[in-house]
Amino acid sequence: xxxxxxxxxxxxxxxxxxxxxxxxxxxxxxxxxxxxxxxxxxxxxxxxxxxxxxxxxxxxxxxxxxxxxxxxxxxxxxxxxxxxxxxxxxxxxxxxxxxxxxxxxxxxx
Amino acid sequence: xxxxxxxxxxxxxxxxxxxxxxxxxxxxxxxxxxxxxxxxxxxxxxxxxxxxxxxxxxxxxxxxxxxxxxxxxxxxxxxxxxxxxxxxxxxxxxxxxxxxxxxxxxxxxxxxxxxx
Numbered sequence: 001x002x003x004x005x006x007x008x009x010x011x012x013x014x015x016x017x018x019x020x021x022x023x024x025x026x027x028x029x030x031x032x033x034x035x036x037x038x039x040x041x042x043x044x045x046x047x048x049x050x051x052x053x054x055x056x057x058x059x060x061x062x063x064x065x066x067x068x069x070x071x072x073x074x075x076x077x078x079x080x081x082x083x084x085x086x087x088x089x090x091x092x093x094x095x096x097x098x099x100x101x102x103x104x105x106x107x108x109x
Numbered sequence: 110x111x112x113x114x115x116x117x118x119x120x121x122x123x124x125x126x127x128x129x130x131x132x133x134x135x136x137x138x139x140x141x142x143x144x145x146x147x148x149x150x151x152x153x154x155x156x157x158x159x160x161x162x163x164x165x166x167x168x169x170x171x172x173x174x175x176x177x178x179x180x181x182x183x184x185x186x187x188x189x190x191x192x193x194x195x196x197x198x199x200x201x202x203x204x205x206x207x208x209x210x211x212x213x214x215x216x217x218x219x220x221x222x223x224x225x
Contacts, residue, residue: 004151033213042199042216043152044111088152096165097214099152 003027004091004100012106016078021087021103024071029091029098032065032072037086037102046074079107112136113217115200121223122190130185130220132200139204141183142214143175146197158183190224197221 005024013019023032031050035043047056049065049072056063060083062075076083084107090097113134122128134141143155157165158177172194174186183200201214 035216040218040221042111042113042115042201042218045213045215048213090152096154096157101149101151 006100006103010104015109018077020073020075022073023089023100028069029093031092033090035088043088081107081109083107111215113202113215115217115220119221123225127188132183134202138202139180142201143185144199192224195224
């Protein structure tokens, strides 16, 4: 069974701090996606990475796909209250997406 | 607004009721999905439809019955549910099942279901 482990499970920080969340697996994925989900809403896609070692930047968010395509990280610089939400990673495998449980981020003003 | 809408947004039903969840996508996609999101669990894939044919059923109990009349609409018919079925039910769609499955999926806002 393929699993994606996300850590930490919960993270509460002050506005302006930096943070990194992780998504790890023992399995190789053809692609990896990061989503953010706000309360009462569905997940919204942030980025898709497909190449081992790939780094993508989206304003203050930096996403990295591990060289072996088994893990990924999301780094947020100078977090803002608007970054609050559940961050989900999902690995593409055999035609479906495998989701992690998510990291619940709270950024306090 | 992701181009995927779901109704109703909230639903409370008794164990003997029959209800249906509706999903509509306006993205021109040809694959649609039902997921279940419970507290403390990863999103669980329930059903996949590709070109209006069901291609996956992940051991979902028969009290959940999907229907895909065309590539833009997806329903989840519910009957004799249990309290443990209370969850957020999410619909998603993607482009081209040969590429979209495992690729970019666009989610609706979900239906929050409570079974009493």
